[in-house]
Amino acid sequence: NAGVTQTPKFQVLKTGQSMTLQCAQDMNHEYMSWYRQDPGMGLRLIHYSVGAGITDQGEVPNGYNVSRSTTEDFPLRLLSAAPSQTSVYFCASSYGTSGGSVQFFGPGTRLTVL
Amino acid sequence: DAKTTQPNSMESNEEEPVHLPCNHSTISGTDYIHWYRQLPSQGPEYVIHGLTSNVNNRMASLAIAEDRKSSTLILHRATLRDAAVYYCILIEAGNMLTFGGGTRLMVKP
Numbered sequence: 001n002a003g004v005t006q007t008p009k010f011q012v013l014k015t016g017q018s019m020t021l022q023c024a025q026d027m028n029h030e031y032m033s034w035y036r037q038d039p040g041m042g043l044r045l046i047h048y049s050v051g052a053g054i055t056d057q058g059e060v061p062n063g064y065n066v067s068r069s070t071t072e073d074f075p076l077r078l079l080s081a082a083p084s085q086t087s088v089y090f091c092a093s094s095y096g097t098s099g100g101s102v103q104f105f106g107p108g109t110r111l112t113v114l
Numbered sequence: 115d116a117k118t119t120q121p122n123s124m125e126s127n128e129e130e131p132v133h134l135p136c137n138h139s140t141i142s143g144t145d146y147i148h149w150y151r152q153l154p155s156q157g158p159e160y161v162i163h164g165l166t167s168n169v170n171n172r173m174a175s176l177a178i179a180e181d182r183k184s185s186t187l188i189l190h191r192a193t194l195r196d197a198a199v200y201y202c203i204l205i206e207a208g209n210m211l212t213f214g215g216g217t218r219l220m221v222k223p
Contacts, residue, residue, distance in 0.1 A: 004157075033210060042201065042213030043158065058210060090157045092211075099146035099207045100165070105157030
């Protein structure tokens with residue numbers, strides 16, 4: 001199993017540009033989520049999905065869109081990038097949403113917005 | 115989610131045991147205690163979790179206080195590869211991971 005994969009690894013954008021961060025998992029996990037991590041900080045939840053066709057907002061959803069058309073993929077879209085969105089983005093997946101569910105994280109995408 | 119309190123940093127010598135504490139005085143009866151760690155420039159990695167009883171796996175042990183208001187992650191023999199930020203997180207069913215500041219573990223050779 002490849003686990004959770006993310007592309008690209010690095011990206012530089014100009015203010016106002018749009019882009020999509022890709023996330024895929026091959027573990028048939030129902031639950032997927034996106035986090036951002038600013039320098040020296042813990043992760044903060046952006047959006048999550050409990051299954052195909054179902055998404056919901058996390059702690060910091062503004063400026064980001066998501067959709068979940070398949071179990072495997074959960075892309076994160078930045079509609080109009082801003083310098084405040086410079087961060088490292090992590091995608092995660094888990095089998096379920098019970099308190100005992102273990103989350104698996106991808107390697108991250110480092111995004112810089114100029 | 116209930117909050118956790120961890121020391122900002124700890125230091126250990128290589129091949130010695132490490133005890134990483136976590137206080138969670140407002141834990142509810144259905145909160146699971148999870149530990150994740152994040153190595154430099156990597157995504158978080160699951161370490162261990164438990165509900166009421168102590169737990170062991172190949173990576174670590176989790177000791178949970180009888181009143182569940184605190185827990186301790188035990189690395190039996192620290193290696194240089196264990197240098198990371200360790201996060202103690204409480205999770206209730208249907209809720210998401212909420213990361214605090216964690217404990218930065220430094221391992222000296």
